[in-house]
Amino acid sequence: MGNQDQSASQADAAISMALDTLWARHRSQIIERVVVLEAAASAVTANNLSASDREAAQAAAHKLAGTLGMFNLMRGTVVARELEQIYSRESAPPAAAGQRLASTAAELRTMIENRKSSS
């Protein structure tokens, strides 16, 4: 292995370890964003999603979309983007969409809870 390859590989390992540390530090904040999405899905099912709930869900999904991929959860980014689009519409999703929104939020929670160390 050449010197350049070796230093690239060392940077890679250092980043992986540091990302795991940052993940541990921010995991609860990331889960809180999922909690907002779970609450929004319940409100959709109950047909009582307020405008502020919808905005909070949109913001939570937006933040998850921007964050999860950095921690090697690209599928999480894709799913969060779908939710962001749904909650960015002017009107609340119909009650019939509640179950699908809840299962999408549950999928996000599972991904986050099961994230494996990258190192």
Add this chain to the structure above:
Amino acid sequence: MGRKILIIDDEDDIREVASLSLETVAGWEVIKASSGAQGVSRAAEQRPDAILLDVMMPGMDGPATFRELRKNPATAAIPVLLLTAKVQGTDQRRFADLGVEAVLFKPFDPLTLPTQISRALGWK
């Protein structure tokens, strides 16, 4: 070549991962700000080589922060790269029209973020 980068983002996790990337992969110096107002002030004090600026922030958002930076002669010439999780074409065009040097997307890969910045700014 050593560079000094100012990261302006209200989200702790994004600031920390970007900072980790720029310091560990590229060996650059990083300054951080958690709001647009703090970023404007840090930019004037520290005169970074470039600014990585989040779009969606409470209070002064990215575009408003960019306009403040351009108004001040001390910071007007510092290259600004917008960082956004918005992927829709209309948003991208709106951001590009502001006059920033480049628009980078979240999530970014921590291993390649310095290369993306260097490429966007024509740094060797």
